[in-house]
Amino acid sequence: MIIPFSHAPELPTAHNLAEPHVLIRDMLSSGFLELVERDTQSGAQMPIEAFLSEASRLRGYAALIDTEQSWNPEHLSPSILRHILWVRCRGEAQALRAADILIRDENFRIILLDLRALSQPALRQIPQSHWYRLQRIAQSQNATLIATTSYPSIAASQIRIDVSAEFDLDSFYQKRSHLWTQLQASITRQRVNTSTPKPWIRVGTQTKPAAQAS
Amino acid sequence: MFSALHIPGFALQSRLRLDPAGLTPAAILVEDVTKNSLVLEANTAARNQKIIPGLSSTQAIARDPSVRIFARCLATEIRTAQSLQHLCLSISPTTEETRRGLYISDLRGVEKLQPKALARHILKETESLGLASQTVFAPTADLAEFGAQSSTSRILIIDNPQAFLESCPTTAASPNPELLEVLNLWGIQTLGAFTQIPIEAISERFGESGRELWERAMGRKRRLLLVQPESPHFHESLDLEYPLSTLEPLLFIIRRFVDDLCRQLQQAHLLAASMHLSLGLEDHPKWENTIQLPEAICWADTLFAVLEKSLEDIQMPGAIIRISLKIDPIEPSAQQRQIFETSIKNPWRFADTIDRLAAIVGEDNIGTPTRLDTHRPDSIKLSPLKHTLEDWILEEPQPEPYGPPLKRCRPPQSIHVSLYLDRPSYLKTRKLQGRIIDTRGPFEASGDWWDAQFWKQTEWDIQLENKQVYRISQSAKGWFLEGRYG
Numbered sequence: 001m002i003i004p005f006s007h008a009p010e011l012p013t014a015h016n017l018a019e020p021h022v023l024i025r026d027m028l029s030s031g032f033l034e035l036v037e038r039d040t041q042s043g044a045q046m047p048i049e050a051f052l053s054e055a056s057r058l059r060g061y062a063a064l065i066d067t068e069q070s071w072n073p074e075h076l077s078p079s080i081l082r083h084i085l086w087v088r089c090r091g092e093a094q095a096l097r098a099a100d101i102l103i104r105d106e107n108f109r110i111i112l113l114d115l116r117a118l119s120q121p122a123l124r125q126i127p128q129s130h131w132y133r134l135q136r137i138a139q140s141q142n143a144t145l146i147a148t149t150s151y152p153s154i155a156a157s158q159i160r161i162d163v164s165a166e167f168d169l170d171s172f173y174q175k176r177s178h179l180w181t182q183l184q185a186s187i188t189r190q191r192v193n194t195s196t197p198k199p200w201i202r203v204g205t206q207t208k209p210a211a212q213a214s
Numbered sequence: 215m216f217s218a219l220h221i222p223g224f225a226l227q228s229r230l231r232l233d234p235a236g237l238t239p240a241a242i243l244v245e246d247v248t249k250n251s252l253v254l255e256a257n258t259a260a261r262n263q264k265i266i267p268g269l270s271s272t273q274a275i276a277r278d279p280s281v282r283i284f285a286r287c288l289a290t291e292i293r294t295a296q297s298l299q300h301l302c303l304s305i306s307p308t309t310e311e312t313r314r315g316l317y318i319s320d321l322r323g324v325e326k327l328q329p330k331a332l333a334r335h336i337l338k339e340t341e342s343l344g345l346a347s348q349t350v351f352a353p354t355a356d357l358a359e360f361g362a363q364s365s366t367s368r369i370l371i372i373d374n375p376q377a378f379l380e381s382c383p384t385t386a387a388s389p390n391p392e393l394l395e396v397l398n399l400w401g402i403q404t405l406g407a408f409t410q411i412p413i414e415a416i417s418e419r420f421g422e423s424g425r426e427l428w429e430r431a432m433g434r435k436r437r438l439l440l441v442q443p444e445s446p447h448f449h450e451s452l453d454l455e456y457p458l459s460t461l462e463p464l465l466f467i468i469r470r471f472v473d474d475l476c477r478q479l480q481q482a483h484l485l486a487a488s489m490h491l492s493l494g495l496e497d498h499p500k501w502e503n504t505i506q507l508p509e510a511i512c513w514a515d516t517l518f519a520v521l522e523k524s525l526e527d528i529q530m531p532g533a534i535i536r537i538s539l540k541i542d543p544i545e546p547s548a549q550q551r552q553i554f555e556t557s558i559k560n561p562w563r564f565a566d567t568i569d570r571l572a573a574i575v576g577e578d579n580i581g582t583p584t585r586l587d588t589h590r591p592d593s594i595k596l597s598p599l600k601h602t603l604e605d606w607i608l609e610e611p612q613p614e615p616y617g618p619p620l621k622r623c624r625p626p627q628s629i630h631v632s633l634y635l636d637r638p639s640y641l642k643t644r645k646l647q648g649r650i651i652d653t654r655g656p657f658e659a660s661g662d663w664w665d666a667q668f669w670k671q672t673e674w675d676i677q678l679e680n681k682q683v684y685r686i687s688q689s690a691k692g693w694f695l696e697g698r699y700g
Contacts, residue, residue: 105560107567169683176619
């Protein structure tokens with residue numbers, strides 16, 4: 001199921017990411033989301049910033065656990081940045097411990113765990129029981145945990161989205177809001193509790209449930 | 215109505231409440247720990263062993279070898295007296311410290327308080343201070359004092375003064391020795407019997423002192439309470455008799471300090487903004503720690519938990535011989551939070567989370583990103599996350615950026631770049647290599663030319679054969695991979 005992000009006005013724009021956004025908001029209701037950016041691909045950076053920016057719209061706080069210390073916050077406005085706690089760590093062990101601590105803290109609405117630097121074997125070495133435990137805690141704390149990986153590897157995630165984008169040097173002449181149209185996203189897993197609403201994805205001009213969209 | 219709060223064996227109880235060993239069966243207080251020092255006070259268990267004040271400490275040990283001997287400590291007595299005074303002042307502003315361990319409060323104006331409920335409250339509070347107390351309620355201050363001196367029950371409410379005087383020994387009024395001797399010779403053992411004598415006869419035989427005692431007992435003379443103005447200092451300290459080498463007894467004493475200081479804060483309607491803990495060490499300079507609290511409070515449990523946590527992983531170079539805890543008070547904020555204000559739900563939990571994260575990744579790697587006022591690339595510093603955000607403040611809208619976001623390499627990775635017609639044509643790194651199929655640049659950037667931090671670099675945006683777009687830069691140190699777009 002490939003869903004193009006074809007309607008820029010409905011999607012978060014880089015200059016004003018704090019605006020309400022249906023897709024991001026619905027994804028946040030999932031509790032545990034896995035965002036996969038394949039090793040040879042790109043495209044996860046814009047959704048990551050959109051998720052982080054959503055914290056300021058929700059008037060809450062977001063935490064980014066940055067395993068690679070690679071996040072570049074230069075173009076985000078101070079009004080968005082001050083809602084974000086940036087935790088720069090080295091290696092998956094530090095990152096997982098930090099996630100465990102942050103997810104138990106009731107002050108953070110969104111916790112983003114960036115594990116794209118980990119190879120497939122390193123990701124597989126993380127026990128699935130660890131992810132299930134984080135999922136349970138996230139649900140009990142009413143927080144959303146978003147893990148970004150380079151390979152689909154988290155069985156406990158309730159939604160898994162593969163994102164990819166092919167940018168070229170002409171992309172630098174386009175505004176960030178237009179670049180969302182070049183982003184491809186495919187939902188490869190969807191296990192949302194019946195108690196939480198199904199995520200809605202905008203396709204064309206109609207709004208359809210994800211299941212119908214396929 | 216007057217109330218009297220009495221601490222029997224005040225000096226000994228003051229000393230025992232700071233003893234980490236807890237309750238002890240038999241204990242005595244002496245002036246100093248020498249062979250010939252006399253017993254000043256003895257607790258009930260010691261008295262049961264026939265150890266009474268006036269014996270020498272050697273005699274006391276002979277009667278009970280297990281008796282614990284404590285030297286008198288004026289500092290602990292003063293501290294306990296202050297805590298008791300704060301307790302009484304929280305009930306009535308007119309409180310007199312008649313003597314150490316006896317506090318009389320004028321309850322006029324607070325008659326709505328039920329004596330029994332008030333007495334239970336006082337007993338509970340004194341128990342929390344680690345003290346056994348007696349509480350007396352009486353129509354006059356003198357009767358309250360007599361009751362405190364004579365009664366052994368924990369709560370005494372004197373409704374019928376005459377009936378009370380019938381059973382109250384004359385010693386409770388602390389008459390002068392001459393008067394007491396004559397009364398004993400007459401067979402007058404109680405104040406009730408004393409007041410049966412006509413006042414004229416008392417005046418004739420004993421003069422002014424006898425007349426005054428008679429009038430005090432009869433309630434005809436009502437003295438004014440001597441109220442001393444309270445000046446809170448929010449500082450507790452203790453010089454230990456023996457050095458401490460473990461955490462548990464240290465925490466016991468700190469808990470007492472925190473309880474006392476919180477009571478002072480509550481009395482003054484103030485909150486703790488920060489705490490300063492100082493530990494004097496044997497043969498080493500003192501250890502000090504100032505803790506800035508995430509939110510001003512006066513909850514003893516929370517303040518103690520913060521102090522306990524701060525001491526958890528500390529190893530002292532020497533044994534502790536002095537403990538000092540100071541609290542910086544501030545007035546409670548009268549400001550109401552704005553409707554568009556974002557605030558941390560639980561600042562205490564948040565402070566704990568930050569501490570734990572700092573222990574894992576280091577303090578320098580946590581915070582809110584803040585841009586520095588420079589054009590130098592990747593000039594970001596981490597600041598502490600604010601607990602309250604004023605989201606209604608409108609900021610100047612920023613122009614929408616062009617192009618995909620950059621995922622940075624930190625630090626920039628050294629690379630080899632081949633040039634063709636002064637433009638990058640081939641890139642090689644440890645993990646990546648390939649022909650460059652498209653380039654944009656060069657983009658010259660420089661700054662801080664006026665000082666030693668001068669920087670200058672040329673940036674290129676390039677696309678490799680694998681379709682990925684990168685940013686590379688060239689400076690005096692060579693070529694670097696700045697990051698990948700996307």
